[in-house]
Amino acid sequence: MTALTIVAYNVLFGDAILICVPDNNGRKSVMRHVLIDVGNVLGGPESNAHVFRSVVDDLNRRLDGRPIDLYVMTHEHMDHVQGLLCAQQDGQELPQIDHAWLTASASKNYYEQFPEAKKQRALHLAAYDRVHRIALQRGLVGVAPVRAFLDNNNPRRTGDCVAFLRQVARKKTTYVHSGFKPVPGETHPFSQATFSIWAPEEDTSSYYGRMRPVMQKKRGTRLTAPEGVDQEAFAALVEFSRSGLGDEMLAIDRAANNTSIVFTIEWHGWRLLFCGDAELRSWRTMEKQGQLRPVHFIKVGHHASHNGTPGEDILEQILPLQRPDSRLRTALVSTCKDTYNGVPDDKTLDKLRHRVDKLVQTTETGVGEAVEITFE
Amino acid sequence: MKRGVLLPVLIQDPAVAGETEARSIVHPVVVKDSAGFNEGPACRRVAMVDLDFHTGKLRPSAKFDPRGTPYRDIATYKVAIPTKRGTRSMPWSRGSAKGTDVGELGSLPLDDTFMKVSVFGTVLRTIGLVQDPAVLGREIEWAFSGQQLLVVPRAAEMDNAFYHRESRSLQFYYGGSLHGSTIFSGLSQDIVAHETAHAIIDGIAPDLYDAISPESLAIHEGLADLTAALLSMRNRELTHKPGQRTSTKEFLQSSRFSRIAEEFGRWRGHGDALRDVCNTRTMDPYAADESRVDQTSPHSLSEVLSGLLFVVFKALFSAAPRDASVKRKVNRENSSNFEAIRYRLAYACNRTLGLAYRGLDWLPRGDASFADLIEAMIAADQEFFPNDPRVRKVLRKEARLRGISLTKTKQLFRKLQVPSDEPTLRTFLEAHRKDFDIPSDAEVTITVRKMHIYQPPLTPFSTSESFDLKPNMSKFTSEKTEHNLIKFTWLQKESNDLEGWGTKRRYRSGATVVANMSGAVQTVLQLQHTPMTMSLRSGFLQKMLNGESATLQIGPDGVPLQRGLRANLVNETLSITGAMQALHVVGEFE
Numbered sequence: 001m002t003a004l005t006i007v008a009y010n011v012l013f014g015d016a017i018l019i020c021v022p023d024n025n026g027r028k029s030v031m032r033h034v035l036i037d038v039g040n041v042l043g044g045p046e047s048n049a050h051v052f053r054s055v056v057d058d059l060n061r062r063l064d065g066r067p068i069d070l071y072v073m074t075h076e077h078m079d080h081v082q083g084l085l086c087a088q089q090d091g092q093e094l095p096q097i098d099h100a101w102l103t104a105s106a107s108k109n110y111y112e113q114f115p116e117a118k119k120q121r122a123l124h125l126a127a128y129d130r131v132h133r134i135a136l137q138r139g140l141v142g143v144a145p146v147r148a149f150l151d152n153n154n155p156r157r158t159g160d161c162v163a164f165l166r167q168v169a170r171k172k173t174t175y176v177h178s179g180f181k182p183v184p185g186e187t188h189p190f191s192q193a194t195f196s197i198w199a200p201e202e203d204t205s206s207y208y209g210r211m212r213p214v215m216q217k218k219r220g221t222r223l224t225a226p227e228g229v230d231q232e233a234f235a236a237l238v239e240f241s242r243s244g245l246g247d248e249m250l251a252i253d254r255a256a257n258n259t260s261i262v263f264t265i266e267w268h269g270w271r272l273l274f275c276g277d278a279e280l281r282s283w284r285t286m287e288k289q290g291q292l293r294p295v296h297f298i299k300v301g302h303h304a305s306h307n308g309t310p311g312e313d314i315l316e317q318i319l320p321l322q323r324p325d326s327r328l329r330t331a332l333v334s335t336c337k338d339t340y341n342g343v344p345d346d347k348t349l350d351k352l353r354h355r356v357d358k359l360v361q362t363t364e365t366g367v368g369e370a371v372e373i374t375f376e
Numbered sequence: 377m378k379r380g381v382l383l384p385v386l387i388q389d390p391a392v393a394g395e396t397e398a399r400s401i402v403h404p405v406v407v408k409d410s411a412g413f414n415e416g417p418a419c420r421r422v423a424m425v426d427l428d429f430h431t432g433k434l435r436p437s438a439k440f441d442p443r444g445t446p447y448r449d450i451a452t453y454k455v456a457i458p459t460k461r462g463t464r465s466m467p468w469s470r471g472s473a474k475g476t477d478v479g480e481l482g483s484l485p486l487d488d489t490f491m492k493v494s495v496f497g498t499v500l501r502t503i504g505l506v507q508d509p510a511v512l513g514r515e516i517e518w519a520f521s522g523q524q525l526l527v528v529p530r531a532a533e534m535d536n537a538f539y540h541r542e543s544r545s546l547q548f549y550y551g552g553s554l555h556g557s558t559i560f561s562g563l564s565q566d567i568v569a570h571e572t573a574h575a576i577i578d579g580i581a582p583d584l585y586d587a588i589s590p591e592s593l594a595i596h597e598g599l600a601d602l603t604a605a606l607l608s609m610r611n612r613e614l615t616h617k618p619g620q621r622t623s624t625k626e627f628l629q630s631s632r633f634s635r636i637a638e639e640f641g642r643w644r645g646h647g648d649a650l651r652d653v654c655n656t657r658t659m660d661p662y663a664a665d666e667s668r669v670d671q672t673s674p675h676s677l678s679e680v681l682s683g684l685l686f687v688v689f690k691a692l693f694s695a696a697p698r699d700a701s702v703k704r705k706v707n708r709e710n711s712s713n714f715e716a717i718r719y720r721l722a723y724a725c726n727r728t729l730g731l732a733y734r735g736l737d738w739l740p741r742g743d744a745s746f747a748d749l750i751e752a753m754i755a756a757d758q759e760f761f762p763n764d765p766r767v768r769k770v771l772r773k774e775a776r777l778r779g780i781s782l783t784k785t786k787q788l789f790r791k792l793q794v795p796s797d798e799p800t801l802r803t804f805l806e807a808h809r810k811d812f813d814i815p816s817d818a819e820v821t822i823t824v825r826k827m828h829i830y831q832p833p834l835t836p837f838s839t840s841e842s843f844d845l846k847p848n849m850s851k852f853t854s855e856k857t858e859h860n861l862i863k864f865t866w867l868q869k870e871s872n873d874l875e876g877w878g879t880k881r882r883y884r885s886g887a888t889v890v891a892n893m894s895g896a897v898q899t900v901l902q903l904q905h906t907p908m909t910m911s912l913r914s915g916f917l918q919k920m921l922n923g924e925s926a927t928l929q930i931g932p933d934g935v936p937l938q939r940g941l942r943a944n945l946v947n948e949t950l951s952i953t954g955a956m957q958a959l960h961v962v963g964e965f966e
Contacts, residue, residue, distance in 0.1 A: 119552070123533065130430070135933070145932035213532040215429045226437055228414030229423040230524040233544040237526050240543035241429050244938045246931015280922055306929070311922035312875050341930045351876065 003374040004267050006297070006332065007062070009055045010362040010369055013148065013303065013336035013343075014040030014079035016055050017274070018062065018370075021267060025191045032069040032190055034265070035059070035097070036274060036299075038083030039161075041152040041339070052087040054368025059095055067096035070188045072176075073165050074276030075103050075260040077253075078152045081161040084168065099188050100169035103261050103276075104177040105204045106162050120208035124252055125155055127211050131248055134216055138245075148339050149249045153256065176261050177202040178289065192267065198291040199262035199275075199282050207258035207281050211251045215241040250307075257302060258282040264295065270327065270375045272297040273318065283310040292317040296327050297373070300352060303335040304344035309351065319355040329356040330373055335363060380408035380450045380842075381417070383497035384457060384490070387611040388632075389564045389639035390557060402457060403611050406450060406842035407500045415440045417453055417496040421503065421845055422525050424492045425545075429532035438489040455490045458482040483557050486530065495529045495548065495562045498607075502572040504843040505607055510726035510832045512580075512733045513853075515846050519578040519585065520544045529562040535644060537561035538960040539574035541585060546571045552643045559643050565611075566604040566637045573600035574960075580736050581744075583865070583884050586953040589743040589909055590916040593674035593956060598681030599732055601636050605653045605682070606689065606725040608633050612718060612839065624717060628690050630654040651675075655683040659746075660779030672915035674959060681746055684774045685732055691770045692724035699723060701835040718839040726834045731757055731767060737827070740903045741865035742884035743913075746780050748903050752888070754782075755899045759829045759890070783904050793895035796860050798822055805864060812887050812902065818866035827861045828853040829890075859898070862889040868905070869949065873914050877921060878948040883913070920955065 002022060009016040015037040023032045040051060059068075074080055088094055104110065111118035132150060140146045151157070166173060174180070174187045179202060182188055182195040200207065215238075225234035260276025273295040278286075279302060286292055295318050302308025309315070319329060331352045335344045344361075353359050358373075365371050388401045407413075411420040415437040418424060426435035444452030456463040460482045484491055506512055518525055519541055526545040534549040548562035548571070561567045577596050578585055584592050609627060627633060635641075635649035642648070656667050657679040670676040696702045697716075702723050706716045735753030754768050761767070775782055795801050801822050805812070814820060830852045865886035872881040890899040920941055929937045941958035944951045 123551075138933075140933055143932075143934060145934075149932045210534055210536055212534055212536070213429050215427075215432045217432060223427075223432065223434065226416060226418070226423075226425065226434060228416055228418035229425060229526065230522050230544075233423075233520075233522050233524055233526050234425065237425060237427070237528070237543045237545050240540065240545070241427065241432075241531070243935070246933045246935055247938050249932050250937070311918065313918060313922075340932065341934075347876065 003376045004270065004272075005375075006272070006373045007058075007370045008299075008332050008334055008360070008362050008373070009038075009058070010336075010365050010367050010371075011038070011040040011051050011055060011083065011334075012367060013339040014038075014083070015074070015276075015299075015334045016040075016083055017299065017332075017334070018059060019265065019272075020062070021190065021193050021265070023190055023192050031066075032193075033063060033066070034070045034072065035068045036072045037074055037080040037276075038087075039078055039080040040083065040336075041077075041079040041148050051368050052083045053090060053092060055083065056087045056092045056094060058368075058370065060093070063095050067098050067170075069098050069190070071097045071100045071165075071168060072261060072263070072274075073100070073102045073106065073162070074274075075256055076106055076158050076162055077256050077277065078154065078158055078161070080276070081158060081165060085161045085164040088164075094168075097169050098171045100165065100173045101176045101187070101261065102162070102165060102173060103200060103259050104175045104180075104202050105200075105259050106166070107175040108166065110175070114203050114205065116205035117203055117208075120205050120255070123211070124208065124255055127213065127248060128153055128155060128252055130213065130216065131245065131252065134214060134245060137217065140245075144338065145340050146249070149253060153252055176263075178286075178291065194266045196264045196266070197261065198264065198273075198286045198289075199278055200259045201285060204259050206285065208255045209251050209281065211248050212244055214243070214245045214248050217242060254279050254281075254307070257308070260301070262286065264293070267375070269325075270297070271295045272375070274299045275301045277302040277308060279307050280310060283314050287314055287317070294318060294320055294324050295329075297330050297332070297375070298352075298356075300331050300333045300348075302343075303340075304333045304348050304352075305340065306342060306345040306348055309348045312351070315351065315355060319352075321355065328358065330358045330360060331356045332371075332373060333359065333361045335361060337363070379410060379412055380406055380447075381413045382406050382445050382447070382450050382452045383417075383493055383500070384455060385497035385501065385565070386490075386494040386563055387565050387608065389566075389637070402494075403841070405497050405501055406840075407497070407504065407845060408449075408843070409845040413440065413451065417493055418524075419500075419845065420523060422496065422499050422527060424496050425526045425528055426492050427528055427531065428486075429528075435487045436489070438493050453489065453493045455493045456488075457490050458484055458488060484560065484563075491560065491562055492529045495527060495568055498565050498568040499525070499527055499546065499572045500845070501610075501841070502569045502603060502607060503576065504845070505603065505610070505725075505729065506573075506576050506733055507845075507847050508726065508843065509847050509849055509852055510834050510836070511730045512737060513828065513830070513832065513847060513849055516576050516579045518544070518575065519582040525575055530560055535640075536960075537567050537571055539571050539578065540957065540960075541578060542957075546575060559639055561640060564637050564640055565608060567640060569604035569607045570600040570636065573603040576603075577736065580733070581739055581741070583741045583886075584744070585956040586884075587743045588881070588883050588917060588952050588955055589745065589913050590672055590674045590677055591745040591909070591912065592743045593959060594677035594681060595736075595744060595746070595749055596956065597674055597678030598685070599736065601651055601653055601678060601682040602685050602732060603729065604636055605634050605686065606729055609721045609725055610841065612841075624693070624720075627693055627717075627721065634686065651679055651682070653679075653682040653686040655679050655686075657683050658778040663779070671912050672919055674916075677746075680778050680780070681749070684746075684750075684771075684778055684780075685728060687774045688731065688767060688770050689724050689728040692727050692767065693720055695766065696720035696723045699834075701833075705835050715839055719835055722836045722839065723834050726832070726836075727767065730760070730832055730834075731771070734760065738861065738888055738890065738899070738901060740886035740888045740901050741821075741863050742868075742886040742903050743905075743909075744903055745909050747775070747782050748901070750775050750780065750782060752901050755890075755901055759898060760832060792897050794860075794862065794889055794891045794897055795895060796824055796862075796891070796893075798824065801862065812864065814864070814866055815868065818868070820864050820866045823863045823865075825861045825863075827859050828857040829859050830857040855893075858893050860889075860891050860893065862891065863887070864889075870905075870910055870913075872950055874917055874921065874950070877917075877943070878945050878950045880948060881913075881917075881950040881952075917952070920952075920958065 634654035641650035
């Protein structure tokens with residue numbers, strides 16, 4: 001019981017990560033467990049139950065009757081939240097969970113406390129509905145990346161999963177943000193490992209970017225330029241107003257990604273960074289708040305998309321080329337090809353390879369199986 | 377067909393209107409054009425398109441009312457101004473003492489006609505301000521093909537407003553609320569004037585749109601803010617407090633005139649306003665924190681330029697009573713204190729905007745810095761006002777105080793003759809390639825435009841606001857004032873220190889030659905590239921390229937993303953276009 005092990009499951013496009021942490025409470029040595037997320041997105045729960053079955057079976061085998069000490073739900077996207085509910089609905093027995101940390105904005109009364117975030121959230125929900133309607137109109141819902149986007153951001157399905165996760169812990173559920181200081185014995189049971197929360201900000205309103213609404217084409221109507229208006233200029237304007245559907249989808253996706261809990265576990269001199277799907281806005285905020293520190297391990301954000309990994313200036317602060325110590329560095333990429341365009345992004349992977357000793361991908365193993373990384 | 381229209385224009389952000397002492401928040405403007413006006417409103421240069429981006433529906437046009445005014449040749453649009461005390465009609469009287477106080481604006485239904493007429497009026501006023509014989513003295517061409525700029529006054533819900541070259545449009549969005557009313561960016565005169573100024577600046581200096589230097593993009597922002605602030609100085613209803621002597625203090629300090637977009641700024645949490653042209657912002661890296669700007673941010677940098685030019689405005693406003701043309705006008709009209717101040721304001725605004733826009737007109741094409749623009753302003757001012765060095769002195773002093781290093785303009789061609797036809801010019805250029813520091817392998821584009829160097833009429837004929845969309849220059853120009861404005865531009869390469877983005881990068885550089893019609897060179901301007909401008913480019917690009925890819929990015933729908941910024945890496949050389957669009961339409965970077 002001397003090594004910390006990270007077990008990352010291949011759940012197709014999503015995250016399911018178990019961390020087995022040797023701990024000592026002064027009286028005896030124990031192995032404690034942190035479970036992060038469990039979810040995926042590829043056509044909804046029906047077609048993916050088999051993946052979660054394997055994951056939950058493996059969890060139960062490894063836990064051998066012990067509970068998950070801490071469950072972390074990084075953010076409210078189906079590829080991070082749907083697994084446990086889906087497995088339970090499939091008739092599987094889930095392991096017991098003692099403590100749960102959910103991203104701050106998942107709290108039931110969160111939006112009553114943060115009115116600006118509430119407004120932004122309402123705009124994004126309306127945008128989701130509009131994008132859905134346009135996707136239907138344009139016959140795009142069958143296109144895999146569009147379907148993945150719609151499933152992943154579906155507020156009703158996500159809401160069901162989050163409601164389930166709010167009550168999954170038998171001891172305490174905590175809604176976590178960057179000002180939160182984890183107290184051993186109160187919000188987690190670890191004695192030796194320490195946690196530090198880098199993100200998100202409690203008020204998530206700053207994570208919402210601008211969304212230019214895409215114009216819906218009304219069936220059977222053709223817009224003609226009003227009298228006195230240049231026809232060519234009008235056509236260019238209408239073309240612009242109907243474009244940008246992809247940008248709007250990504251803006252909706254980005255807002256939730258940026259609410260990801262980003263945290264480190266420090267154990268026996270190792271600093272391990274788990275960043276959910278945090279995107280650039282979140283990384284920039286972390287930088288501004290002076291949160292960034294060199295780490296030995298990074299769970300690469302957003303499945304190694306080009307926009308989930310920060311630029312070289314921020315990477316240099318967490319994986320500096322001039323290393324502060326001689327410990328090995330590892331990056332974990334939990335990803336699946338052909339779900340979203342350009343994910344994983346080859347250039348991002350190259351950027352990471354340049355700074356770490358080992359880059360491990362969940363695709364190196366079979367679906368439902370896991371890759372392991374150990375730290376001694 | 378009536379050649380002119382009388383337009384009611386909203387001159388104060390609705391949410392702050394109640395906090396100001398003004399005779400009226402609506403200002404009457406008369407605009408004339410030989411091609412006349414249409415429903416919409418629309419005219420030869422600008423058309424309102426009230427398209428709802430949410431529903432795809434066009435809201436009804438404002439109806440033309442040819443008999444709406446008592447003036448011959450002046451029509452109007454059928455509008456009702458929604459106020460808190462009910463619907464009002466236009467304050468028709470143009471007499472300075474007879475305007476109707478419409479008080480505070482009431483809530484606007486999304487299909488009202490007032491907003492589109494008001495936005496139309498502000499767009500035309502801004503164009504008129506810059507085209508005035510006192511400022512640029514010519515009709516501005518747009519940076520896109522076609523003559524008409526489209527304006528969408530309330531496109532959809534979003535905290536933004538922008539000029540977008542590709543769709544030939546200004547787009548104003550709305551959202552949020554202050555004091556219970558929805559905030560429409562189209563109801564902010566500052567925002568409408570600012571965005572219109574972007575379209576004007578793009579027409580004059582189109583290369584700034586694709587520049588990769590933060591100062592080049594900040595030139596756009598700084599001049600757009602200055603234009604908006606100086607336009608508000610022209611609002612007689614705001615400069616005249618009923619029953620009081622008008623104090624000059626408000627024009628010389630931070631006030632509702634110098635602050636840009638108060639309502640929008642408050643909504644977005646920027647304090648009193650988005651920006652303030654009355655500022656002490658500087659590029660001096662050793663200045664106090666509150667004055668120092670982020671030199672990789674075009675919006676932050678822009679305050680240095682707008683602040684600098686506002687100091688010029690203040691100097692001119694203070695000196696105006698001593699100017700012969702202002703004195704003559706004020707004495708002849710036996711003007712009241714208020715009218716005298718309006719002449720002073722018009723004089724100072726005209727001279728300041730003339731300085732700025734003539735400098736922009738003469739600015740060499742490409743990635744220009746503040747120093748390049750100031751050099752161009754000084755060069756043009758020297759030719760237009762050879763016997764009045766005051767402004768040039770203030771400009772030099774203020775540039776130094778704000779950490780901008782000016783270099784000496786090249787004198788190398790002073791004694792030369794330049795041809796004016798392109799084939800002979802090309803031969804001339806090849807003979808002087810080294811003098812212009814043009815790389816031997818660079819392809820050079822040459823443009824020649826006729827222009828006039830004349831004595832601008834700084835004091836207006838009267839203080840009422842009536843202008844023609846095609847300025848009549850016959851009184852000021854002749855064959856003798858005609859000159860050639862010759863511009864050379866080429867692509868320059870420099871080493872690229874951005875990891876993963878190739879070893880070289882491209883940006884545009886250029887030179888300007890002003891010559892009289894016999895070919896005698898009067899001015900030569902050349903963009904200066906220093907290690908500092910190179911390092912600022914790196915800092916800016918570092919920020920902009922975060923999360924970008926050199927390959928075309930495809931959205932989930934299989935269509936290329938619109939992000940604005942287009943990065944292209946060929947043979948280890950990085951080229952970038954669309955920075956201006958990325959900053960404004962997407963706005964994720966700042």
